[in-house]
Each structure stands twice: as structure tokens, then as C-alpha cells.
Amino acid sequence: MAQLLFNGLVTGLLIALPALSLSLTFSVLRFANYAIGAQITLGAYAVYLFNVPLGWPLLLSTAAGMVLAVAVGLLVQALAYEPLRARSSVTRLVASIGVALALENVVRFFAGNSPRGYGVEIARPLRIAGLRINQEQITIMLSVLVALVLVWVVFRFTRLGRAMRAVADDADLAAVRGIRRGRVVAMVWVLASALATLAGVLIGLDATLDPQMGWNYVLPVFTAAILGGIANPMAAVAGALTLGIASELATLVMAPHYRAIVAFLVMAVLLLVRPSGLFGKQWVAK
Amino acid sequence: MISYLIATSALVIIAAIAGLALNLQWGLGGLVNFGLFGFYMLGAYVCGLFSVWGAPPLVAMAGAIVLVALASAATSLISIRLSEDYLAIVTLGFAECLKLFISYEEWLTRGTLGIPGIVRPFAAYVPQGYGDAAFLGFAVLCLVVVFAVFERVARSPFGRLLRASREDPAVADTLGKNVLVLRLKTFALGGAALGIAGSLHAFYYTYIDPTQFGTIITAYAFMAVVIGGRGSNVGVLIASFTVIALLEGSRFLIDVFPVLDGSQLAALRLFLVGAGLVAILIFKPDGLVREYRLRATRS
Amino acid sequence: MSAFELEAVVAGYGGRAVLHGVSLSIAANGSLAVVGPNGSGKSTLMKTAVGLVRPTSGRVLLEGGDVTRLDAPGRARRGLGYVPQEANVFRNMSVRENLKIGLEFVPGRVRASFAQRLSAMLELFPELEPKLGTLAGHLSGGQRQMVAMAAALMPAPSFLALDEPSAGLSPRNAALLFEVIGRVARYGVTLLMIEQNTRLGLGAADEGLVLVSGEVKAKGPAAGLLDDPQMRSLYLGSR
Ligand SMILES: Nc1ncnc2c1ncn2[C@@H]1O[C@H](COP(=O)(O)OP(=O)(O)OP(=O)(O)O)[C@@H](O)[C@H]1O
Ligand SMILES: [Mg+2]
Numbered sequence: 001m002a003q004l005l006f007n008g009l010v011t012g013l014l015i016a017l018p019a020l021s022l023s024l025t026f027s028v029l030r031f032a033n034y035a036i037g038a039q040i041t042l043g044a045y046a047v048y049l050f051n052v053p054l055g056w057p058l059l060l061s062t063a064a065g066m067v068l069a070v071a072v073g074l075l076v077q078a079l080a081y082e083p084l085r086a087r088s089s090v091t092r093l094v095a096s097i098g099v100a101l102a103l104e105n106v107v108r109f110f111a112g113n114s115p116r117g118y119g120v121e122i123a124r125p126l127r128i129a130g131l132r133i134n135q136e137q138i139t140i141m142l143s144v145l146v147a148l149v150l151v152w153v154v155f156r157f158t159r160l161g162r163a164m165r166a167v168a169d170d171a172d173l174a175a176v177r178g179i180r181r182g183r184v185v186a187m188v189w190v191l192a193s194a195l196a197t198l199a200g201v202l203i204g205l206d207a208t209l210d211p212q213m214g215w216n217y218v219l220p221v222f223t224a225a226i227l228g229g230i231a232n233p234m235a236a237v238a239g240a241l242t243l244g245i246a247s248e249l250a251t252l253v254m255a256p257h258y259r260a261i262v263a264f265l266v267m268a269v270l271l272l273v274r275p276s277g278l279f280g281k282q283w284v285a286k
Numbered sequence: 287m288i289s290y291l292i293a294t295s296a297l298v299i300i301a302a303i304a305g306l307a308l309n310l311q312w313g314l315g316g317l318v319n320f321g322l323f324g325f326y327m328l329g330a331y332v333c334g335l336f337s338v339w340g341a342p343p344l345v346a347m348a349g350a351i352v353l354v355a356l357a358s359a360a361t362s363l364i365s366i367r368l369s370e371d372y373l374a375i376v377t378l379g380f381a382e383c384l385k386l387f388i389s390y391e392e393w394l395t396r397g398t399l400g401i402p403g404i405v406r407p408f409a410a411y412v413p414q415g416y417g418d419a420a421f422l423g424f425a426v427l428c429l430v431v432v433f434a435v436f437e438r439v440a441r442s443p444f445g446r447l448l449r450a451s452r453e454d455p456a457v458a459d460t461l462g463k464n465v466l467v468l469r470l471k472t473f474a475l476g477g478a479a480l481g482i483a484g485s486l487h488a489f490y491y492t493y494i495d496p497t498q499f500g501t502i503i504t505a506y507a508f509m510a511v512v513i514g515g516r517g518s519n520v521g522v523l524i525a526s527f528t529v530i531a532l533l534e535g536s537r538f539l540i541d542v543f544p545v546l547d548g549s550q551l552a553a554l555r556l557f558l559v560g561a562g563l564v565a566i567l568i569f570k571p572d573g574l575v576r577e578y579r580l581r582a583t584r585s
Numbered sequence: 586m587s588a589f590e591l592e593a594v595v596a597g598y599g600g601r602a603v604l605h606g607v608s609l610s611i612a613a614n615g616s617l618a619v620v621g622p623n624g625s626g627k628s629t630l631m632k633t634a635v636g637l638v639r640p641t642s643g644r645v646l647l648e649g650g651d652v653t654r655l656d657a658p659g660r661a662r663r664g665l666g667y668v669p670q671e672a673n674v675f676r677n678m679s680v681r682e683n684l685k686i687g688l689e690f691v692p693g694r695v696r697a698s699f700a701q702r703l704s705a706m707l708e709l710f711p712e713l714e715p716k717l718g719t720l721a722g723h724l725s726g727g728q729r730q731m732v733a734m735a736a737a738l739m740p741a742p743s744f745l746a747l748d749e750p751s752a753g754l755s756p757r758n759a760a761l762l763f764e765v766i767g768r769v770a771r772y773g774v775t776l777l778m779i780e781q782n783t784r785l786g787l788g789a790a791d792e793g794l795v796l797v798s799g800e801v802k803a804k805g806p807a808a809g810l811l812d813d814p815q816m817r818s819l820y821l822g823s824r
Contacts, residue, residue: 101560
């Protein structure tokens with residue numbers, strides 16, 4: 001039981017980063033970014049590029065991969081989403097499916113379809129207080145927690161964070177208070193791409209890299225974000241943890257490969273009962 | 287050469303029917319069905335299973351149509367009070383879960399082994415070697431029927447109401463029409479067409495497995511609708527027979543481009559689909575053909 | 586020299602013009618009140634002034650410089666403060682954060698720290714003192730109006746655009762607000778103001794302008810407009 005809870009926590013933390021990324025882009029840009037999965041994949045492979053073919057250590061590769069993924073994120077914003085800025089949010093949502101398809105297949109084109117892994121040694125699991133804990137799980141927990149705290153501090157207490165929240169709240173009012181939307185949007189993509197990349201690396205460490213890896217996370221990530229009330233980034237984290245633990249507990253009664261179905265059921269029930277999200281008690285505009 | 291042509295045409299026709307279904311649901315009704323491939327897959331599997339259980343092909347197809355329509359109606363129910371963003375994720379969730387279910391419930395679906403030996407309609411009456419041509423004829427017939435029905439729907443009072451509620455749900459509400467029932471009917475009707483498309487898929491390949499179904503099917507349908515012009519059935523047909531035909535035809539370019547291997551070519555094709563979809567949204571927002579009503583009322 | 590000018594401005598939304606060639610000018614440290622019926626384009630005029638709506642023709646001049654092509658953040662940096670009619674605060678942020686954002690992204694006209702400006706604002710609006718930690722979305726309409734006003738005043742702008750500043754305020758608070766506006770005006774601020782309450786609005790301004798259906802129907806000294814019986818019966822109502 002404790003083991004299940006622990007595994008659920010780790011699963012939840014893995015979902016938390018992309019859920020946060022999704023929620024960030026949603027709150028500022030007002031559209032559901034279905035390319036979040038492809039961004040995870042792209043990030044994971046960008047890191048792989050530095051780690052395996054170039055032989056850089058994983059930490060350095062992660063930093064380099066983030067830079068590459070951020071560049072791609074900014075490019076996609078400039079080429080795809082910015083021209084659609086004045087159009088309906090559904091148009092951008094459909095565009096994001098196109099972006100997802102394009103990004104995923106860039107990866108397939110260069111890396112092929114077969115699974116890959118990072119160049120790390122497999123360490124023996126530790127036993128702490130009766131729990132079986134992998135090295136990867138420790139890496140995941142630490143890096144996600146550090147990333148979350150960092151994002152939280154930026155979001156809550158810095159000038160940039162206030163600018164992001166202001167644009168999310170009311171873009172026109174933010175403009176007349178002197179906030180340049182373009183810069184805020186760019187910073188949102190920087191953060192969102194970096195978070196997706198980190199998630200990609202951790203998922204790749206946990207399992208393997210394949211071009212489909214990010215897509216498999218789209219459903220849980222959306223569920224987590226919706227659980228949190230989609231426009232509320234920090235609540236998305238709480239949503240992710242809830243979902244992670246719920247889906248791990250569900251393996252008591254369901255086969256493990258049906259985790260996604262648990263996510264879907266949780267989301268369906270929630271949407272019927274509380275469309276504003278489980279933790280969405282924020283003042284909702286309009 | 288002829289067989290390439292027939293193969294491409296068959297795939298294009300199936301894509302066109304899926305496009306028409308999405309055009310009804312999204313183009314006309316404003317309901318974003320991101321899980322289109324799931325309903326399509328359901329159609330293929332129901333038809334395939336009924337067929338291998340011994341049902342005549344047309345009966346299997348009818349079963350697929352009814353079941354997909356019901357599943358669509360049920361899915362739209364989940365999103366009663368929700369905006370488009372949520373409907374998109376609910377339908378996508380349904381599709382992904384269905385795919386998982388089909389991949390793992392081997393007792394029912396044979397899982398990843400797939401279902402072989404699906405019998406095409408009228409197979410007994412078709413002389414040897416003409417199977418594909420006969421199938422093509424049947425597919426064209428299906429396309430004509432779906433097109434005719436959807437054109438009627440678009441011009442009927444129901445179609446007008448749909449457009450009105452797409453632009454502003456409150457409008458239909460104040461007219462005393464129940465938006466929920468409207469959504470449900472639209473989704474079910476579109477689902478029926480997806481049942482047809484899925485069945486044709488099963489008939490064409492005579493073998494189905496879960497890997498044949500994925501977001502690419504959804505993306506094709508969105509391309510057809512966006513290129514054709516949201517709401518225009520004629521536009522969907524034009525888009526299918528030009529752009530999708532080109533893309534599908536490029537499958538057979540492997541022989542021409544020996545530099546790229548098969549999977550790279552496939553990746554390139556899918557990249558073009560994705561990038562193309564975004565480009566059309568940006569550069570040709572109204573598509574090729576204006577919606578039927580717009581010609582009449584825009585000054 | 587006039588501090589602010591519109592020259593034959595045509596502007597609207599999505600290709601449909603709402604303003605049909607509006608011209609006006611405000612002298613430095615002067616004030617202009619725009620009045621007119623609902624939907625006549627007053628708020629549109631104001632959005633054009635601050636850069637949220639781009640004119641299809643005509644020019645916008647700020648202190649003699651052409652700012653027609655300058656976006657809203659650019660104009661804010663040139664010392665233009667604005668209180669919108671509705672949606673005038675960041676609802677998911679605390680009052681303190683709202684005030685902070687007021688100063689953070691524009692160079693203030695006076696060199697002062699956030700703490701100094703904050704206490705200056707709290708002197709003008711003492712009611713906000715106990716509410717600093719509250720989410721702005723949880724305030725009453727009148728309180729939000731005060732927060733919006735204070736946020737716009739944080740950088741001590743040289744030009745202030747107010748869209749119905751007294752909306753939602755009790756008569757007593759409206760009177761207090763106009764007293765604040767009067768005080769601010771004396772610090773050397775050029776004022777463009779829209780008021781539903783014509784008597785209050787025209788009473789607080791030097792000049793008045795009557796806007797009907799996107800066209801200027803009359804302009805002149807505010808007192809003159811108020812006293813003109815024809816104006817009163819035609820456009821200003823009997824208030
Ligand atoms: N964002 C918008 N998009 C499209 N049309 C708009 C928009 N805002 C206002 N309008 C239209 O422009 C016209 C003028 O509106 P505006 O808000 O400027 O009027 P107003 O004089 O401020 O009215 P009120 O006294 O009610 O505040 C109205 O017909 C309105 O419908
Ligand atoms: Mg107004």
C-alpha cells in the first residue's frame with residue numbers, strides 16, 4: 001500500500017511538470033495546447049542528441065536540450081500561434097494538433113521509430129523503510145520539486161511572474177499598465193518548453209524514449225490540468241498528484257496498462273460534477 | 287499503376303466520408319471532435335467483429351453505424367455544460383481509451399494480433415481480380431449517400447439551428463430549442479457517418495489491428511474541413527480529392543526516392559500534414575468554398 | 586500647446602467604424618469631460634486615446650508627438666494613465682499587487698519608491714489600507730474603482746484618462762472621488778474623462794464635449810454646455 005502511494009506520488013510528479021506547462025500556456029494564451037505531448041517528446045530527444053551521439057553528461061545535455069527545445073518553442077509561437085492570435089481559441093487548438101503532428105514527425109524523421117535510452121548506468125534500487133525506491137525515482141522527485149519551487153517563486157514573487165499573471169488575468173489592462181504582451185508570451189514559451197523538456201528527460205529515464213512517449217501523456221496531463229481548474233497553474237500540480245495516486249491505487253482493481261482509462265474516468269466524472277475544477281476556487285473572469 | 291490508383295482512391299473516399307462527418311459535427315455544429323479516430327476505429331472493429339462472427343457484411347456495417355452513433359451520443363452527453371476545449375479533450379480521451387481497450391482485451395478483439403479475414407460486401411458476386419474495383423464502386427456509393435444526406439441536413443431547419451447555436455448557444459436557447467438535444471443529434475449523425483467510414487476501412491483492408499488507427503485520421507479530417515471551408519460539404523469533397531489524394535499518393539513515392547527509407551518518407555508526409563494544417567488556418571481561414579448560408583446573407 | 590489631441594479620428598471594431606472623424610484637443614493641465622448617450626462611442630474614443638483601438642484614419646498626438654502608431658504599453662511609458670470602464674483591476678491579484686503593477690512597468694514621472702507611492706495612494710484612498718491583501722476580484726464595485734484609480738496614479742502620470750470613474754460609487758464616495766480628481770489635477774495632470782453623471786462630470790472639468798453616434802455634437806467650456814438649455818434637453822437629460 002505504502003509502495004503504491006509512493007509510486008503514485010512519483011507518477012503524479014512526472015505529470016505535474018507538463019500539466020503546469022499546459023496550464024501556463026492556457027492561462028496566458030487562452031488555448032489548450034495539444035502539442036504538449038510532442039513538446040515532451042521533442043525535449044526528450046533534444047537531450048538525447050547531446051547525451052548519446054555527442055556523449056555529453058546527462059545534466060549538461062539536459063541544459064543544452066532545454067535551450068534547443070526553447071528555441072523550437074519560440075519558433076512555433078512565432079510561426080504558428082502568433083499569426084492566429086486574433087482568431088478564436090478553437091482555431092489555435094486545432095492548429096496545436098497540427099503542430100503536434102509536425103513536431104512528432106520531425107523526431108521520427110531524424111531518430112526513427114525504435115525505442116532508445118539515455119547513457120546512464122542502471123543502479124540498484126534502494127530499500128528505505130520497507131519501500132523499494134529506484135535511483136530514477138529519487139532523481140524524478142528531486143528535479144520535479146526543485147523545478148516546481150522555482151516556477152512557483154518566479155510566478156508568485158517576481159516582476160516577470162506578476163507580468164504573466166497580469167496578462168493571463170486581463171491582457172488589455174496589462175497593456176495599458178505598460179506590460180508588453182509579446183515578451184510575456186515569449187517567456188511563457190520559454191518556461192513551458194523547458195518544463196516539457198525536463199518532463200521528457202525524466203520520463204525517458206523512467207522508461208524509454210520513443211516518438212510516441214509524449215502523446216501517451218496528453219490525456220493524463222490534460223486531466224491533471226482540468227482537475228486543477230485549467231487556468232490555475234499551481235493547482236495543476238495538485239491535480240497531477242491526485243491523479244497519480246488515484247491511478248496507482250486503481251491498479252489494485254484494474255490492469256496497470258489501463259491507467260489512461262482511470263484518467264479518463266476521473267476527468268469525465270469531474271467534468272460532470274464540477275466543471276470549474278477540483279481546486280478551482282479562484283475568481284473566474286467572465 | 288492501376289492498383290495504386292484504386293488504393294489511393296479508396297483511401298481518399300474513406301477520408302472524405304470522415305471529413306464530411308467532422309464537417310457536420312465541427313464545421314456546422316461547432317463541436318470539436320478530437321477523438322474522431324476513436325469513433326472511426328470503433329466502426330471498423332464493430333464491423334470487423336460482426337463480420338468474422340458470421341454476420342453478412344451489410345449487417346455488420348449497419349451494426350457499426352448504429353453503435354458508433356450511440357457511442358457518439360453518449361460522449362457528447364459528458365460535455366453537456368462544457369465549452370469546446372473540454373469537448374475536445376473528452377472525445378480525445380474516449381478515443382485513446384478505446385484504443386487501449388481494443389489493444390488489451392484479447393478475448394474480444396484479439397488485441398494486437400488484429401482481426402483477419404473480414405468479408406467485403408457482395409464478395410460472392412464479384413469475379414476474381416475485380417474485388418478492389420467493386421469495393422471502390424461500393425465506397426463511392428456510400429460517399430454519395432452520406433454527401434446527399436448531409437447536404438439536405440445543412441439546408442434544413444435543423445442545419446440553420448445548428449449554425450445559429452454554433453455562433454451563440456444562447457440564441458438557440460432563447461428560441462426554446464434544447465441545445466443538448468441539438469448537440470446529441472449532431473454528434474450521433476456524425477457518428478453514423480464515422481461508422482460507415484470505419485466499416486469501409488475494415489472492408490478495404492480485410493484485416494484490422496490497433497496500429498492502423500491514430501491521430502493522423504483525425505488530422506486528415508480536420509484538414510479536409512479546414513481546406514474545404516468550415517461548413518461546406520462540397521469543400522470537403524474538393525479538399526479530399528486534391529490535397530489528401532496528393533498526400534496519400536505520396537505513400538507510393540518510395541520507389542521514386544530511394545534516398546529516404548519508408549519510415550522517413552512517412553514522417554515527412556505526416557510533418558507536411560501537420561504543418562499544412564497550420565498554414566491553411568493562417569493563410570486560408572475561410573477555406574476554398576464558402577459555407578452555403580454565407581452566400582445568401584453576407585452583403 | 587495642447588497636451589493631447591485627436592485629429593479626425595475614424596476608429597471602430599472589425600472594420601465597422603464607431604467614431605466618424607472625431608477631433609478634440611486638451612490644453613496642458615486642462616481637463617475635458619466627454620458626455621453622451623450609451624453606445625455613442627465614448628469608451629471607444631478613450632480606447633483609441635490609450636492605444637487599445639487603432640484608428641483607421643486620423644492621428645493621435647501626445648504632447649505634440651504623433652503616437653498614432655505607438656501601442657498601449659508604449660503610450661503608458663510616455664506618461665499616459667488609464668482607468669477603464671469595467672475590467673479595471675486584475676481580479677486574481679491582491680490590491681497590493683495591483684498597485685505594484687501600476688508602477689512596475691512604466692517609468693514614474695517622479696522618482697519614488699513603491700513604498701512612498703503606496704503611502705501617497707493610501708492617503709488619497711484610506712479605505713484601501715485594510716484591503717491591501719485582499720484579491721481585487723473580491724472587492725465591491727466601488728472599491729475596485731478606487732483600486733483602479735490608485736493603480737493608474739501610482740507612476741504619477743502626466744495624462745490621465747478616466748472612463749466613468751464614478752460608476753458604482755455611492756454619492757458620497759463619488760463626491761470624494763471627484764475631490765481626489767480635483768486634487769490630482771492641481772498636481773499638473775491633463776485629464777480626459779467620461780461621465781454618465783453629466784452634472785458631476787461637466788462640473789469637474791474645464792471643457793466639455795458631447796458625443797452622439799460617434800460624432801462630436803458640441804464642445805466648449807463645460808459650464809457653458811451645462812447651462813445651454815438646448816444641449817440639456819437634447820443630449821444631457823434633465824439630471
Ligand atoms: N469590443 C467591441 N467589439 C465590437 N463592438 C464594440 C466593442 N466595444 C464596443 N463596441 C460597439 O461600439 C459602439 C460604441 O461602444 P462604446 O463602448 O464606445 O459606447 P459608450 O459610449 O462607452 O457607451 P456606455 O455609455 O454604455 O459606456 C457600440 O455600438 C458597441 O456595440
Ligand atoms: Mg463606455
